Amino acid sequence: xxxxxxxxxxxxxxxxxxxxxxxxxxxxxxxxxxxxxxxxxxxxxxxxxxxxxxxxxxxxxxxxxxxxxxxxxxxxxxxxxxxxxxxxxxxxxxxxxxxxxxxxxxxxxxxxxxxxxxxxxxxxxxxxxxxxxxxxxxxxxxxxxxxxxxxxxxxxxxxxxxxxxxxxxxxxxxxxxxxxxxxxxxxxxxxxxxxxxxxxxxxxxxxxxxxxxxxxxxxxxxxxxxxxxxxxxxxxxxxx
Amino acid sequence: xxxxxxxxxxxxxxxxxxxxxxxxxxxxxxxxxxxxxxxxxxxxxxxxxxxxxxxxxxxxxxxxxxxxxxxxxxxxxxxxxxxxxxxxxxxxxxxxxxxxxxxxxxxxxxxxxxxxxxxxxxxxxxxxxxxxxxxxxxxxxxxxxxxxxxxxxxxxxxxxxxxxxxxxxxxxxxxxxxxxxxxxxxxxxxxxxxxxxxxxxxxxxxxxxxxxxxxxxxxxxxxxxxxxxxxxxxxxxxxxxxxxxxxxxxxxxxxxxxxxxxxxxxxxxxxxxxxxxxxxxxxxxxxxxxxxxxxxxxxxxxxxxxxxxxxxxxxxxxxxxxxxxxxxxxxxxxxxxxxxxxxxxxxxxx
Numbered sequence: 001x002x003x004x005x006x007x008x009x010x011x012x013x014x015x016x017x018x019x020x021x022x023x024x025x026x027x028x029x030x031x032x033x034x035x036x037x038x039x040x041x042x043x044x045x046x047x048x049x050x051x052x053x054x055x056x057x058x059x060x061x062x063x064x065x066x067x068x069x070x071x072x073x074x075x076x077x078x079x080x081x082x083x084x085x086x087x088x089x090x091x092x093x094x095x096x097x098x099x100x101x102x103x104x105x106x107x108x109x110x111x112x113x114x115x116x117x118x119x120x121x122x123x124x125x126x127x128x129x130x131x132x133x134x135x136x137x138x139x140x141x142x143x144x145x146x147x148x149x150x151x152x153x154x155x156x157x158x159x160x161x162x163x164x165x166x167x168x169x170x171x172x173x174x175x176x177x178x179x180x181x182x183x184x185x186x187x188x189x190x191x192x193x194x195x196x197x198x199x200x201x202x203x204x205x206x207x208x209x210x211x212x213x214x215x216x217x218x219x220x221x222x223x224x225x226x227x228x229x230x231x232x233x234x235x236x237x238x239x240x
Numbered sequence: 241x242x243x244x245x246x247x248x249x250x251x252x253x254x255x256x257x258x259x260x261x262x263x264x265x266x267x268x269x270x271x272x273x274x275x276x277x278x279x280x281x282x283x284x285x286x287x288x289x290x291x292x293x294x295x296x297x298x299x300x301x302x303x304x305x306x307x308x309x310x311x312x313x314x315x316x317x318x319x320x321x322x323x324x325x326x327x328x329x330x331x332x333x334x335x336x337x338x339x340x341x342x343x344x345x346x347x348x349x350x351x352x353x354x355x356x357x358x359x360x361x362x363x364x365x366x367x368x369x370x371x372x373x374x375x376x377x378x379x380x381x382x383x384x385x386x387x388x389x390x391x392x393x394x395x396x397x398x399x400x401x402x403x404x405x406x407x408x409x410x411x412x413x414x415x416x417x418x419x420x421x422x423x424x425x426x427x428x429x430x431x432x433x434x435x436x437x438x439x440x441x442x443x444x445x446x447x448x449x450x451x452x453x454x455x456x457x458x459x460x461x462x463x464x465x466x467x468x469x470x471x472x473x474x475x476x477x478x479x480x481x482x483x484x485x486x487x488x489x490x491x492x493x494x495x496x497x498x499x500x501x502x503x504x505x506x507x508x509x510x511x512x513x514x515x516x517x518x519x520x521x522x523x524x525x526x527x528x529x530x531x532x533x534x535x536x537x538x539x540x541x542x543x544x545x546x547x548x549x550x551x552x553x554x555x556x557x558x559x560x561x562x563x564x565x566x567x568x569x570x571x572x573x574x575x576x577x578x579x580x581x582x583x584x585x586x587x588x589x590x
Contacts, residue, residue: 066577066578067578067586069576070568070572070578071565071569071572073572074303074306075306078363079349082352083349083412083417085410085412085413113469114469115468116467119414120345120413120416120418121414121418121461122418122421122454123341123342123421126460126461126524126525126527126528127525129461129465130523130525
């Protein structure tokens with residue numbers, strides 16, 4: 001990764017911005033994950049209770065319907081069920097638990113009284129009433145279990161996603177960004193060192209050149225004096 | 241209704257042999273230990289051979305048993321009406337009309353739920369007074385209004401016709417079903433008067449018990465359910481346990497209602513144990529069970545006190561009904577996994 005990064009100051013600033021954002025995101029996601037887990041534990045307790053009630057209600061309803069089928073006959077039980085006029089209805093809304101949209105199921109016309117079940121009272125028995133009542137209770141439990149367990153599953157999916165995001169930030173993205181940051185910083189420092197060295201070298205070279213130039217100049221000056229002296233000495237004897 | 245002279249002796253003589261074919265306690269003890277297919281085999285080897293063989297290709301398991309029991313019951317009760325003439329016919333028919341009520345209710349429920357007429361026909365028990373051709377015509381019609389039209393001339397026509405408006409308003413079958421049941425119960429005693437001695441007195445006492453127990457069951461169910469229903473609507477005339485205003489008053493006070501039944505001189509002792517359980521537990525089932533046992537006891541007394549009257553025929557009708565219910569209970573009980581003890585507890589055997 002680091003090899004693909006351009007070691008520029010601009011890139012470093014961008015990476016620093018990303019690190020800051022990722023660290024903030026990591027903290028927030030960690031808090032969200034912990035909150036979701038706490039909410040999930042509450043829902044889990046509720047779901048366990050609801051499951052227990054559902055199993056009890058199912059067993060009770062089966063016992064009642066079995067008794068009704070045995071004592072009244074299948075035909076009578078089927079007939080009483082056929083007379084039902086108002087079938088149960090459910091409506092679903094949604095509520096938000098820490099950003100997770102979970103269903104809220106509202107049921108109506110599930111529990112009925114004797115006059116609402118559709119069958120005539122004079123020709124039926126308490127066994128049919130008790131079986132109907134037990135199944136109404138069971139249906140209520142199923143609806144509640146559907147609501148709680150769907151919420152639980154959605155929370156679980158969200159916890160998993162959040163956990164993956166936290167881990168991705170913690171173990172992948174942030175380490176890479178830190179690595180890139182280090183890489184660029186090192187590169188930049190190296191470049192700085194090279195620059196200083198280069199400048200030093202240039203300066204040295206320049207100084208050397210200047211020195212040489214000065215030397216050369218000095219050398220040139222001393223040679224001229226000697227010639228002049230020689231020229232002066234030669235003219236005098238000729239004047240004799 | 242037959243207009244010839246009454247012939248209770250003849251009917252009784254025919255019934256006696258049928259009574260001997262009923263399953264004994266020993267048979268029940270064997271049946272309780274059997275699975276559904278063994279029960280079907282046992283039935284085939286005894287009284288129910290024809291029905292099991294006829295229905296064996298269409299049904300299996302407990303359905304075969306239940307439908308065979310219903311067919312056999314219908315055959316026997318149809319024979320009773322065939323043999324009876326005059327007053328004895330009338331006395332038998334007024335009780336067997338409960339099967340007409342069952343059939344009309346089943347047909348109405350079938351039409352209400354768009355069930356094919358073949359399926360509805362399977363659930364019928366043709367043991368009532370309505371002739372087969374009327375029942376077949378009822379199966380052919382497509383609306384509840386047409387069912388009422390077909391029943392014109394029977395005792396069910398007027399109550400159904402009156403209840404139909406209420407049905408149209410509410411869309412619920414309750415008014416029609418209640419009208420049918422009320423027509424049946426209120427015609428049970430009809431013009432019988434209140435004889436104080438002889439076989440007729442016992443017969444009337446039995447029918448009164450049937451009405452009283454039905455009123456008691458309904459009152460207890462209404463009291464327990466807390467439904468916003470007028471108890472007077474479900475009151476059946478003819479019994480001695482409640483009058484209309486008494487019933488309306490007692491439905492709002494469950495304990496007073498139970499006390500009222502317990503204090504009754506005619507039924508208090510018979511239902512004592514069941515009422516005690518009713519006070520302790522929330523379930524009405526034990527009470528209904530006790531009521532069924534009390535009715536069977538009545539019927540047994542009917543046969544022994546006046547053996548050549550209609551009372552003995554009645555005793556047979558109840559015993560046969562009980563046999564059908566017991567075998568069905570055993571078979572269904574075994575099918576759904578009830579233990580032998582649980583099934584035994586539910587059986588009503590004298």
